[in-house]
Amino acid sequence: MPHAQINGAKLWYDVRGQGEPILLHHGYTASRVNWLPVADRLQDRYQVILMECRGTGESEDTKEGYNFEQYVRDVIAMVDHLGIDKFTYAGHSMGGGIGFLLGLNYAARLDRLILMAPVPSGGISGEPDPVALERRQLARRNKDRDFFKAEMIATRFRPDVQTDEWFESRVDHLLRVSDGHIQGGMETMRALNVEADLGSLTVPTLMLAGAVDGLLHANLNDFMRLPNASLHVFSRAGHDVAIHEPDGVSEAIDSFMQHGPLSAARLLERAKS
Numbered sequence: 007m008p009h010a011q012i013n014g015a016k017l018w019y020d021v022r023g024q025g026e027p028i029l030l031h032h033g034y035t036a037s038r039v040n041w042l043p044v045a046d047r048l049q050d051r052y053q054v055i056l057m058e059c060r061g062t063g064e065s066e067d068t069k070e071g072y073n074f075e076q077y078v079r080d081v082i083a084m085v086d087h088l089g090i091d092k093f094t095y096a097g098h099s100m101g102g103g104i105g106f107l108l109g110l111n112y113a114a115r116l117d118r119l120i121l122m123a124p125v126p127s128g129g130i131s132g133e134p135d136p137v138a139l140e141r142r143q144l145a146r147r148n149k150d151r152d153f154f155k156a157e158m159i160a161t162r163f164r165p166d167v168q169t170d171e172w173f174e175s176r177v178d179h180l181l182r183v184s185d186g187h188i189q190g191g192m193e194t195m196r197a198l199n200v201e202a203d204l205g206s207l208t209v210p211t212l213m214l215a216g217a218v219d220g221l222l223h224a225n226l227n228d229f230m231r232l233p234n235a236s237l238h239v240f241s242r243a244g245h246d247v248a249i250h251e252p253d254g255v256s257e258a259i260d261s262f263m264q265h266g267p268l269s270a271a272r273l274l275e276r277a278k279s
Contacts, residue, residue, distance in 0.1 A: 012083045018064035019057040023049035027090050030056050033099025034191045037063035037179045040098060043252035057084050061187030072190025078107045096120035106200050109207040122214040123245050126224035128201040151177050164250050204231035211235035212262040216243030236267035
């Protein structure tokens with residue numbers, strides 16, 4: 007798979023298919039794997055671009071740059087590297103936070119914006135439990151796979167897709183993430199504060215959410231702040247929406263690409279015109 011030198015970091019990427027470009031960006035402690043089922047389903051209709059941010063997957067671990075501002079610059083530099091002027095951006099979780107900032111600061115480069123279970127626009131609230139945090143840090147240092155698998159298995163509700171093999175793969179990626187990204191990524195998600203700006207984000211947007219995701223309430227609140235957005239909530243999906251519902255996510259994205267955001271308010275405006 008190819009790499010590109012992007013803003014001082016060697017970043018992994020892949021391009022599949024032809025058509026309108028859609029860049030898929032993963033979330034915190036994840037990798038391209040979380041988007042692969044959707045990429046497989048869309049690549050026959052679109053030019054699908056997968057990338058992994060610095061400190062994750064097959065991308066380089068850098069000494070710095072683990073913050074939203076740098077992640078955003080890396081996305082823009084990646085599409086510049088590929089010679090793409092305008093594109094659709096799809097971000098999951100932390101990648102959705104990148105999406106908020108792209109929509110606010112690089113609207114001219116976006117055709118559409120897709121936010122899948124995004125980190126809240128007002129940042130992650132609350133202070134972490136120091137005891138739980140120390141346990142997770144110790145488990146990472148000791149590469150204690152059973153610690154992380156036990157946590158995942160305890161919350162499993164889709165055994166059809168949340169297989170033991172999936173959990174093994176998920177732990178692989180979690181343990182691979184650099185310490186810089188673990189710390190910086192969490193800090194930047196806590197510091198995100200664009201809630202008051204979402205009313206000016208006019209890029210056509212699709213919000214995808216899981217009904218079994220702890221971020222659902224925040225996602226619904228952020229959707230209500232967006233002036234040009236559609237919403238799709240999957241009843242049997244948690245935070246890993248694309249893993250739990252790859253067919254539904256792919257169909258929702260394809261419909262959005264064809265028809266744009268639909269809402270009762272927009273239909274009412276159309277009826278009055």
